Amino acid sequence: MGRYLLLWEVDKARIPVDRKERGVGWGLLMSMVRQDREKGISKDWGTFVGETNGYDVVEGTEIEILKMTAQYVPYVSFKAYPIASESQVNEMIKALSG
Numbered sequence: 001m002g003r004y005l006l007l008w009e010v011d012k013a014r015i016p017v018d019r020k021e022r023g024v025g026w027g028l029l030m031s032m033v034r035q036d037r038e039k040g041i042s043k044d045w046g047t048f049v050g051e052t053n054g055y056d057v058v059e060g061t062e063i064e065i066l067k068m069t070a071q072y073v074p075y076v077s078f079k080a081y082p083i084a085s086e087s088q089v090n091e092m093i094k095a096l097s098g
Contacts, residue, residue, distance in 0.1 A: 003083040008076050009053035041068050
């Protein structure tokens with residue numbers, strides 16, 4: 001199982017102009033985020049203040065992460081970065097040291 005940093009961005013062309021519609025849309029997206037946290041996939045989620053993008057730290061297999069991100073398409077796009085833990089980096093340093 002891997003750990004990934006996902007950088008997400010909402011497609012601005014799909015954001016409703018009407019304030020109430022926008023609130024309903026954001027509410028739906030946030031309920032999906034809450035479900036991802038309840039499933040244990042999302043470990044830390046946040047948005048960058050004043051922007052329509054943010055981050056999500058997730059854990060799971062590649063298939064689990066693919067399924068999780070696919071549910072947000074076409075409203076949200078993601079860039080995924082695998083994360084190495086401190087112990088993994090120390091293991092690499094130990095291997096270099098011989």
